[in-house]
Amino acid sequence: MKVLITDEISPEGLQPLLDDPRVQLDVRLNLPVAELHQIIGGYDALITRSGTRVDAALLEHSGNLRIVARAGVGIDNVDVPAASKKGIIVVNAPFGNVNSAAEHTMAILLSLCRNVTVANASLKSGEWKRAPFTGYELKGKTVGIIGLGKVGGRVALRCRAFEANVLACDPYISEKRAEDHGVKLVSLDDIVRYADIITVHTPLNEETTGMIRSEHFAAMKDGVIVVNCARGGIIEEAAILEALESGKAVGAAFDVWSEEPPATEVLRKLIAHPRMVVTPHLGANTFEAQKNVAVDVSREIINYLDGRPIENAVNIPRFDPDLMEHMKPFMGLVSKIGEFVAQLAPPNPNKVVFTYNGKIARFDCAPLTVCGLASLLNRQTDQEVNMVNARLVAETMGITVEEVRNTESESFSSLVTVCIETPEGSRSIAGTLFEGIPKVVKMRDFQTDFTPEPHMLVISYDDKPGLIGKIGTILGEAKVNIGNMTLGRRAKAGEAMVVLSIDSPADDATLEKVAKAVDARFLKAVHMRE
Template identity: 40%
Template sequence: MAPKVLVSDKLSETAVQIFRDRGIDVTFDPTLGKDKDKLLSVIGEYDGLAIRSATKVTEKLLEAAPNLKVVGRAGIGTDNVDKEAASRRGVIVMNTPYGNMITTAEHAIALMFAVARQIPEANASTHAGKWEKSRFMGVELTGKTLGVIGAGNIGGIVCQKAVGLGMKVAAYDPFLSEERATKLGVEKVELDALLARADVITLHVPLTDQTRNILSAENLARTKKGVRIVNCARGGLVDEAALAEALKSGHVAGAAFDVFAEEPATASPLFGLPNVVVTPHLGAATTEAQENVALQVAEQMSDYLLTGAVTNALNMPSVTAEEAKLMGPWVKVAEHLGAFVGQMTDEPLKSIEIVYNGSVAAMNLEALNCSAIAGVMKATNPDVNMVSAPVVARERGVEISTTRQDKSGVFDGYIKLVVKTAQRERSVAGTVFSDGKPRFIQIKGINIDAEVGAHMLYTTNHDEPGIIGTLGQTLGENGVNIANFTLGRSDRGRDAIALLYLDEQPAVTVLDKLRTTGLFKNVAPLRFNV
């Protein structure tokens, strides 16, 4: 059955056609996002939801969407999506951060020129029949210092364009490497140095607790007198009231804003001030950018729904189509290992350690981690998936750690899972054989070679004769067929284990018969999603 996608905002017909061409059952209703009640009544039918900014993906909407697997935002901003609620419900949230990079960078440069030469006011004055050449004295940008706060995707393009304009560029970005700075042709500086030296400051960072009001009243006071401020990134990065006061005092010579703390912005301390250029969040508003992000979100959502490839997800590691194909068996191994220890553990978890050895250590470990954690958590919460599992683990205070190791032992690669509670520690390891099938290769430090089946039985005992006979006879007498039987022991006369692959799950009465023999320390039925 083809996946179903709802497009509830305005996307191009070309983007909608991509869904159709990929075999997706798509409903295109570009006004539906503005009708909350109607959207709520139909969302339960769909596997995917493609949106722009009009549709609000709230916790209430997500609760009404039991089949929803992915929300795709055509654009970079996802303020209209409750990402925490989506993660808890296992819904991937994607955006398209690269489709409007050039457009947004160009808008920042355009606003920088506009405020440097007072173009909007000069335009209005000339339209009014005035000829006020002396009133609109501007400044050249060539040779001036541009301070760029945030030199990521968009900020990096702004840096390159500014260098091309003959500007000196100083960039503040904790994640900017010296090599990247050299490649961009900019000087990497601390924020205080940028504030003191920049003739123009432009912001290109997301709004986080660390960046909120990064240009506060205090930081604005540290800027060079006559500075000009440009913000095409996010409202809330600049204290608008403090900036208005700095403009009135003359400390700041001009400002150009495309984004505001409250949007739609019908009022702002900046409105009406001289040499302040404002636009209504037009950074991505070009024909090319709108088409690009629409096409990208259609391709990304189709890839995920059809192949499992994850691109530009905000709450899930990215996995390419090639990775998804290569990692598929290892994802299952990680899930099976998690399912094993999850079903064996009935105490609150303290920590989960995932060890990757050999070839698997070079793969996308974030995705494998999610699969392993999901396997563990499903034992007590069947609705958990790779997206929601890390959130559930975090909410329960479970510590997650990952270790990479070089190849050791006879296997080219393997995964080992170690789960700790307050009372005990459990470990299990698995690998992928050349036939592509997952195998359990170690339990409690005891080596085995067991194929994974939907129905399995795990027993532990003191190593002594008669165990195989008891298991075989008891199961056989009760009509339970054994597909595969694997034994292992730590040493002669010490701890021993058995892992049986069965055709069906044994009845509780059969398990009780095994327990009453007195031969077994533990008799545990296991189920796996194979």
């Protein structure tokens, strides 16, 4: 695998890639856009920070590119929809710089409250002044945190350690999680109305861009303090500048900007304002954080190379991290049965239904559905399909995808069924796990019991004495050894289905002999990826 690095990345954090003989690592910093476009198609993976724009224009030249790894939390420099259309996985490192960002938030907040930056400059210039630098304590203040995720939660913990009262606004967390952090969950309007200090910790997206605007500042307390150590543009910079100039805000501390490096007149005025503490996007700039995020994305690339689930892909449905180890075997199961049934179904599918019964149905099964769909569609189209673009490919092909969950299951603790519907009929297959091993336990209404193997035969015929022997004889004459056999039937002398695992593929002539010998209703060779 060829991996291109276009921004400064911690060498220590890249060690997992450096240690893997399958990986060729090229470091090319500060590449002109035209040159990057020219060479990107020769690489399988790209590792960036915030200095490289991975936009639609770049992705048009992506060629072999399969994964973009952003060594940090924010992905606003990556066009995720454009990457998804091309089946390119986008991963980030959402946890590696969490502590660094939380500590930097507290650093610039405390520097502002205690006038550290201006007092430092005054003393270094030879002055000895104290009264102009009288500050504010956090104790007893009401801190409003917008976004109680990994960083916001840590900021809440630290503010409480300073004996501040903490309010939080986050529509995506439960009241219990807020209680666990010792904070009160309120609306954005309440944060604006009651907080002495407001700090934002959300991603930058359509929902959060311009979240704090002029009308919000008008409703804030006089003398409010505002902190942005998350992403530039969440707080409208013209609005905070107006609030500082009017005295509505007594001060502000920003680490991030809507334009980096800042160049507009508004940003120049904001940065130069005497009641602003500013830093050039240093939230993740600790030696520890840089190593951590590099390690995280390096491991994700190794996971991709090994075919293991990727935990921090932003354009793939994913499980709660606490569930990942439990759900990994089911991803293997649904992938195998999706690949298996795709080879049995007639062409031109119009609908695929994924059904989850039993304990598995208690969880969000969307990642399983996408995993199984990708495996299935890879047998239905020449286009490479993965978990990133599976639903887009299905939509393009006119295939409806449905997911059904039912916590009841008659025979198994958990059962996964995939059914493909086509104009010529349908095919279904159901599987479960036995001690972590995928087993197919039902095909149509036939009970079965086998593990999918690289080479298999599926045959249905009217059950008569001696037919199994004929199958074995014909395969034996063709030097094809039978490894395992499972037989399902509805009734004596009724339709039977036999599934054989064979050590090597059987040629077409041999399959024709078998079909003729048993008067097969259906015969299909199945080849599973090893």
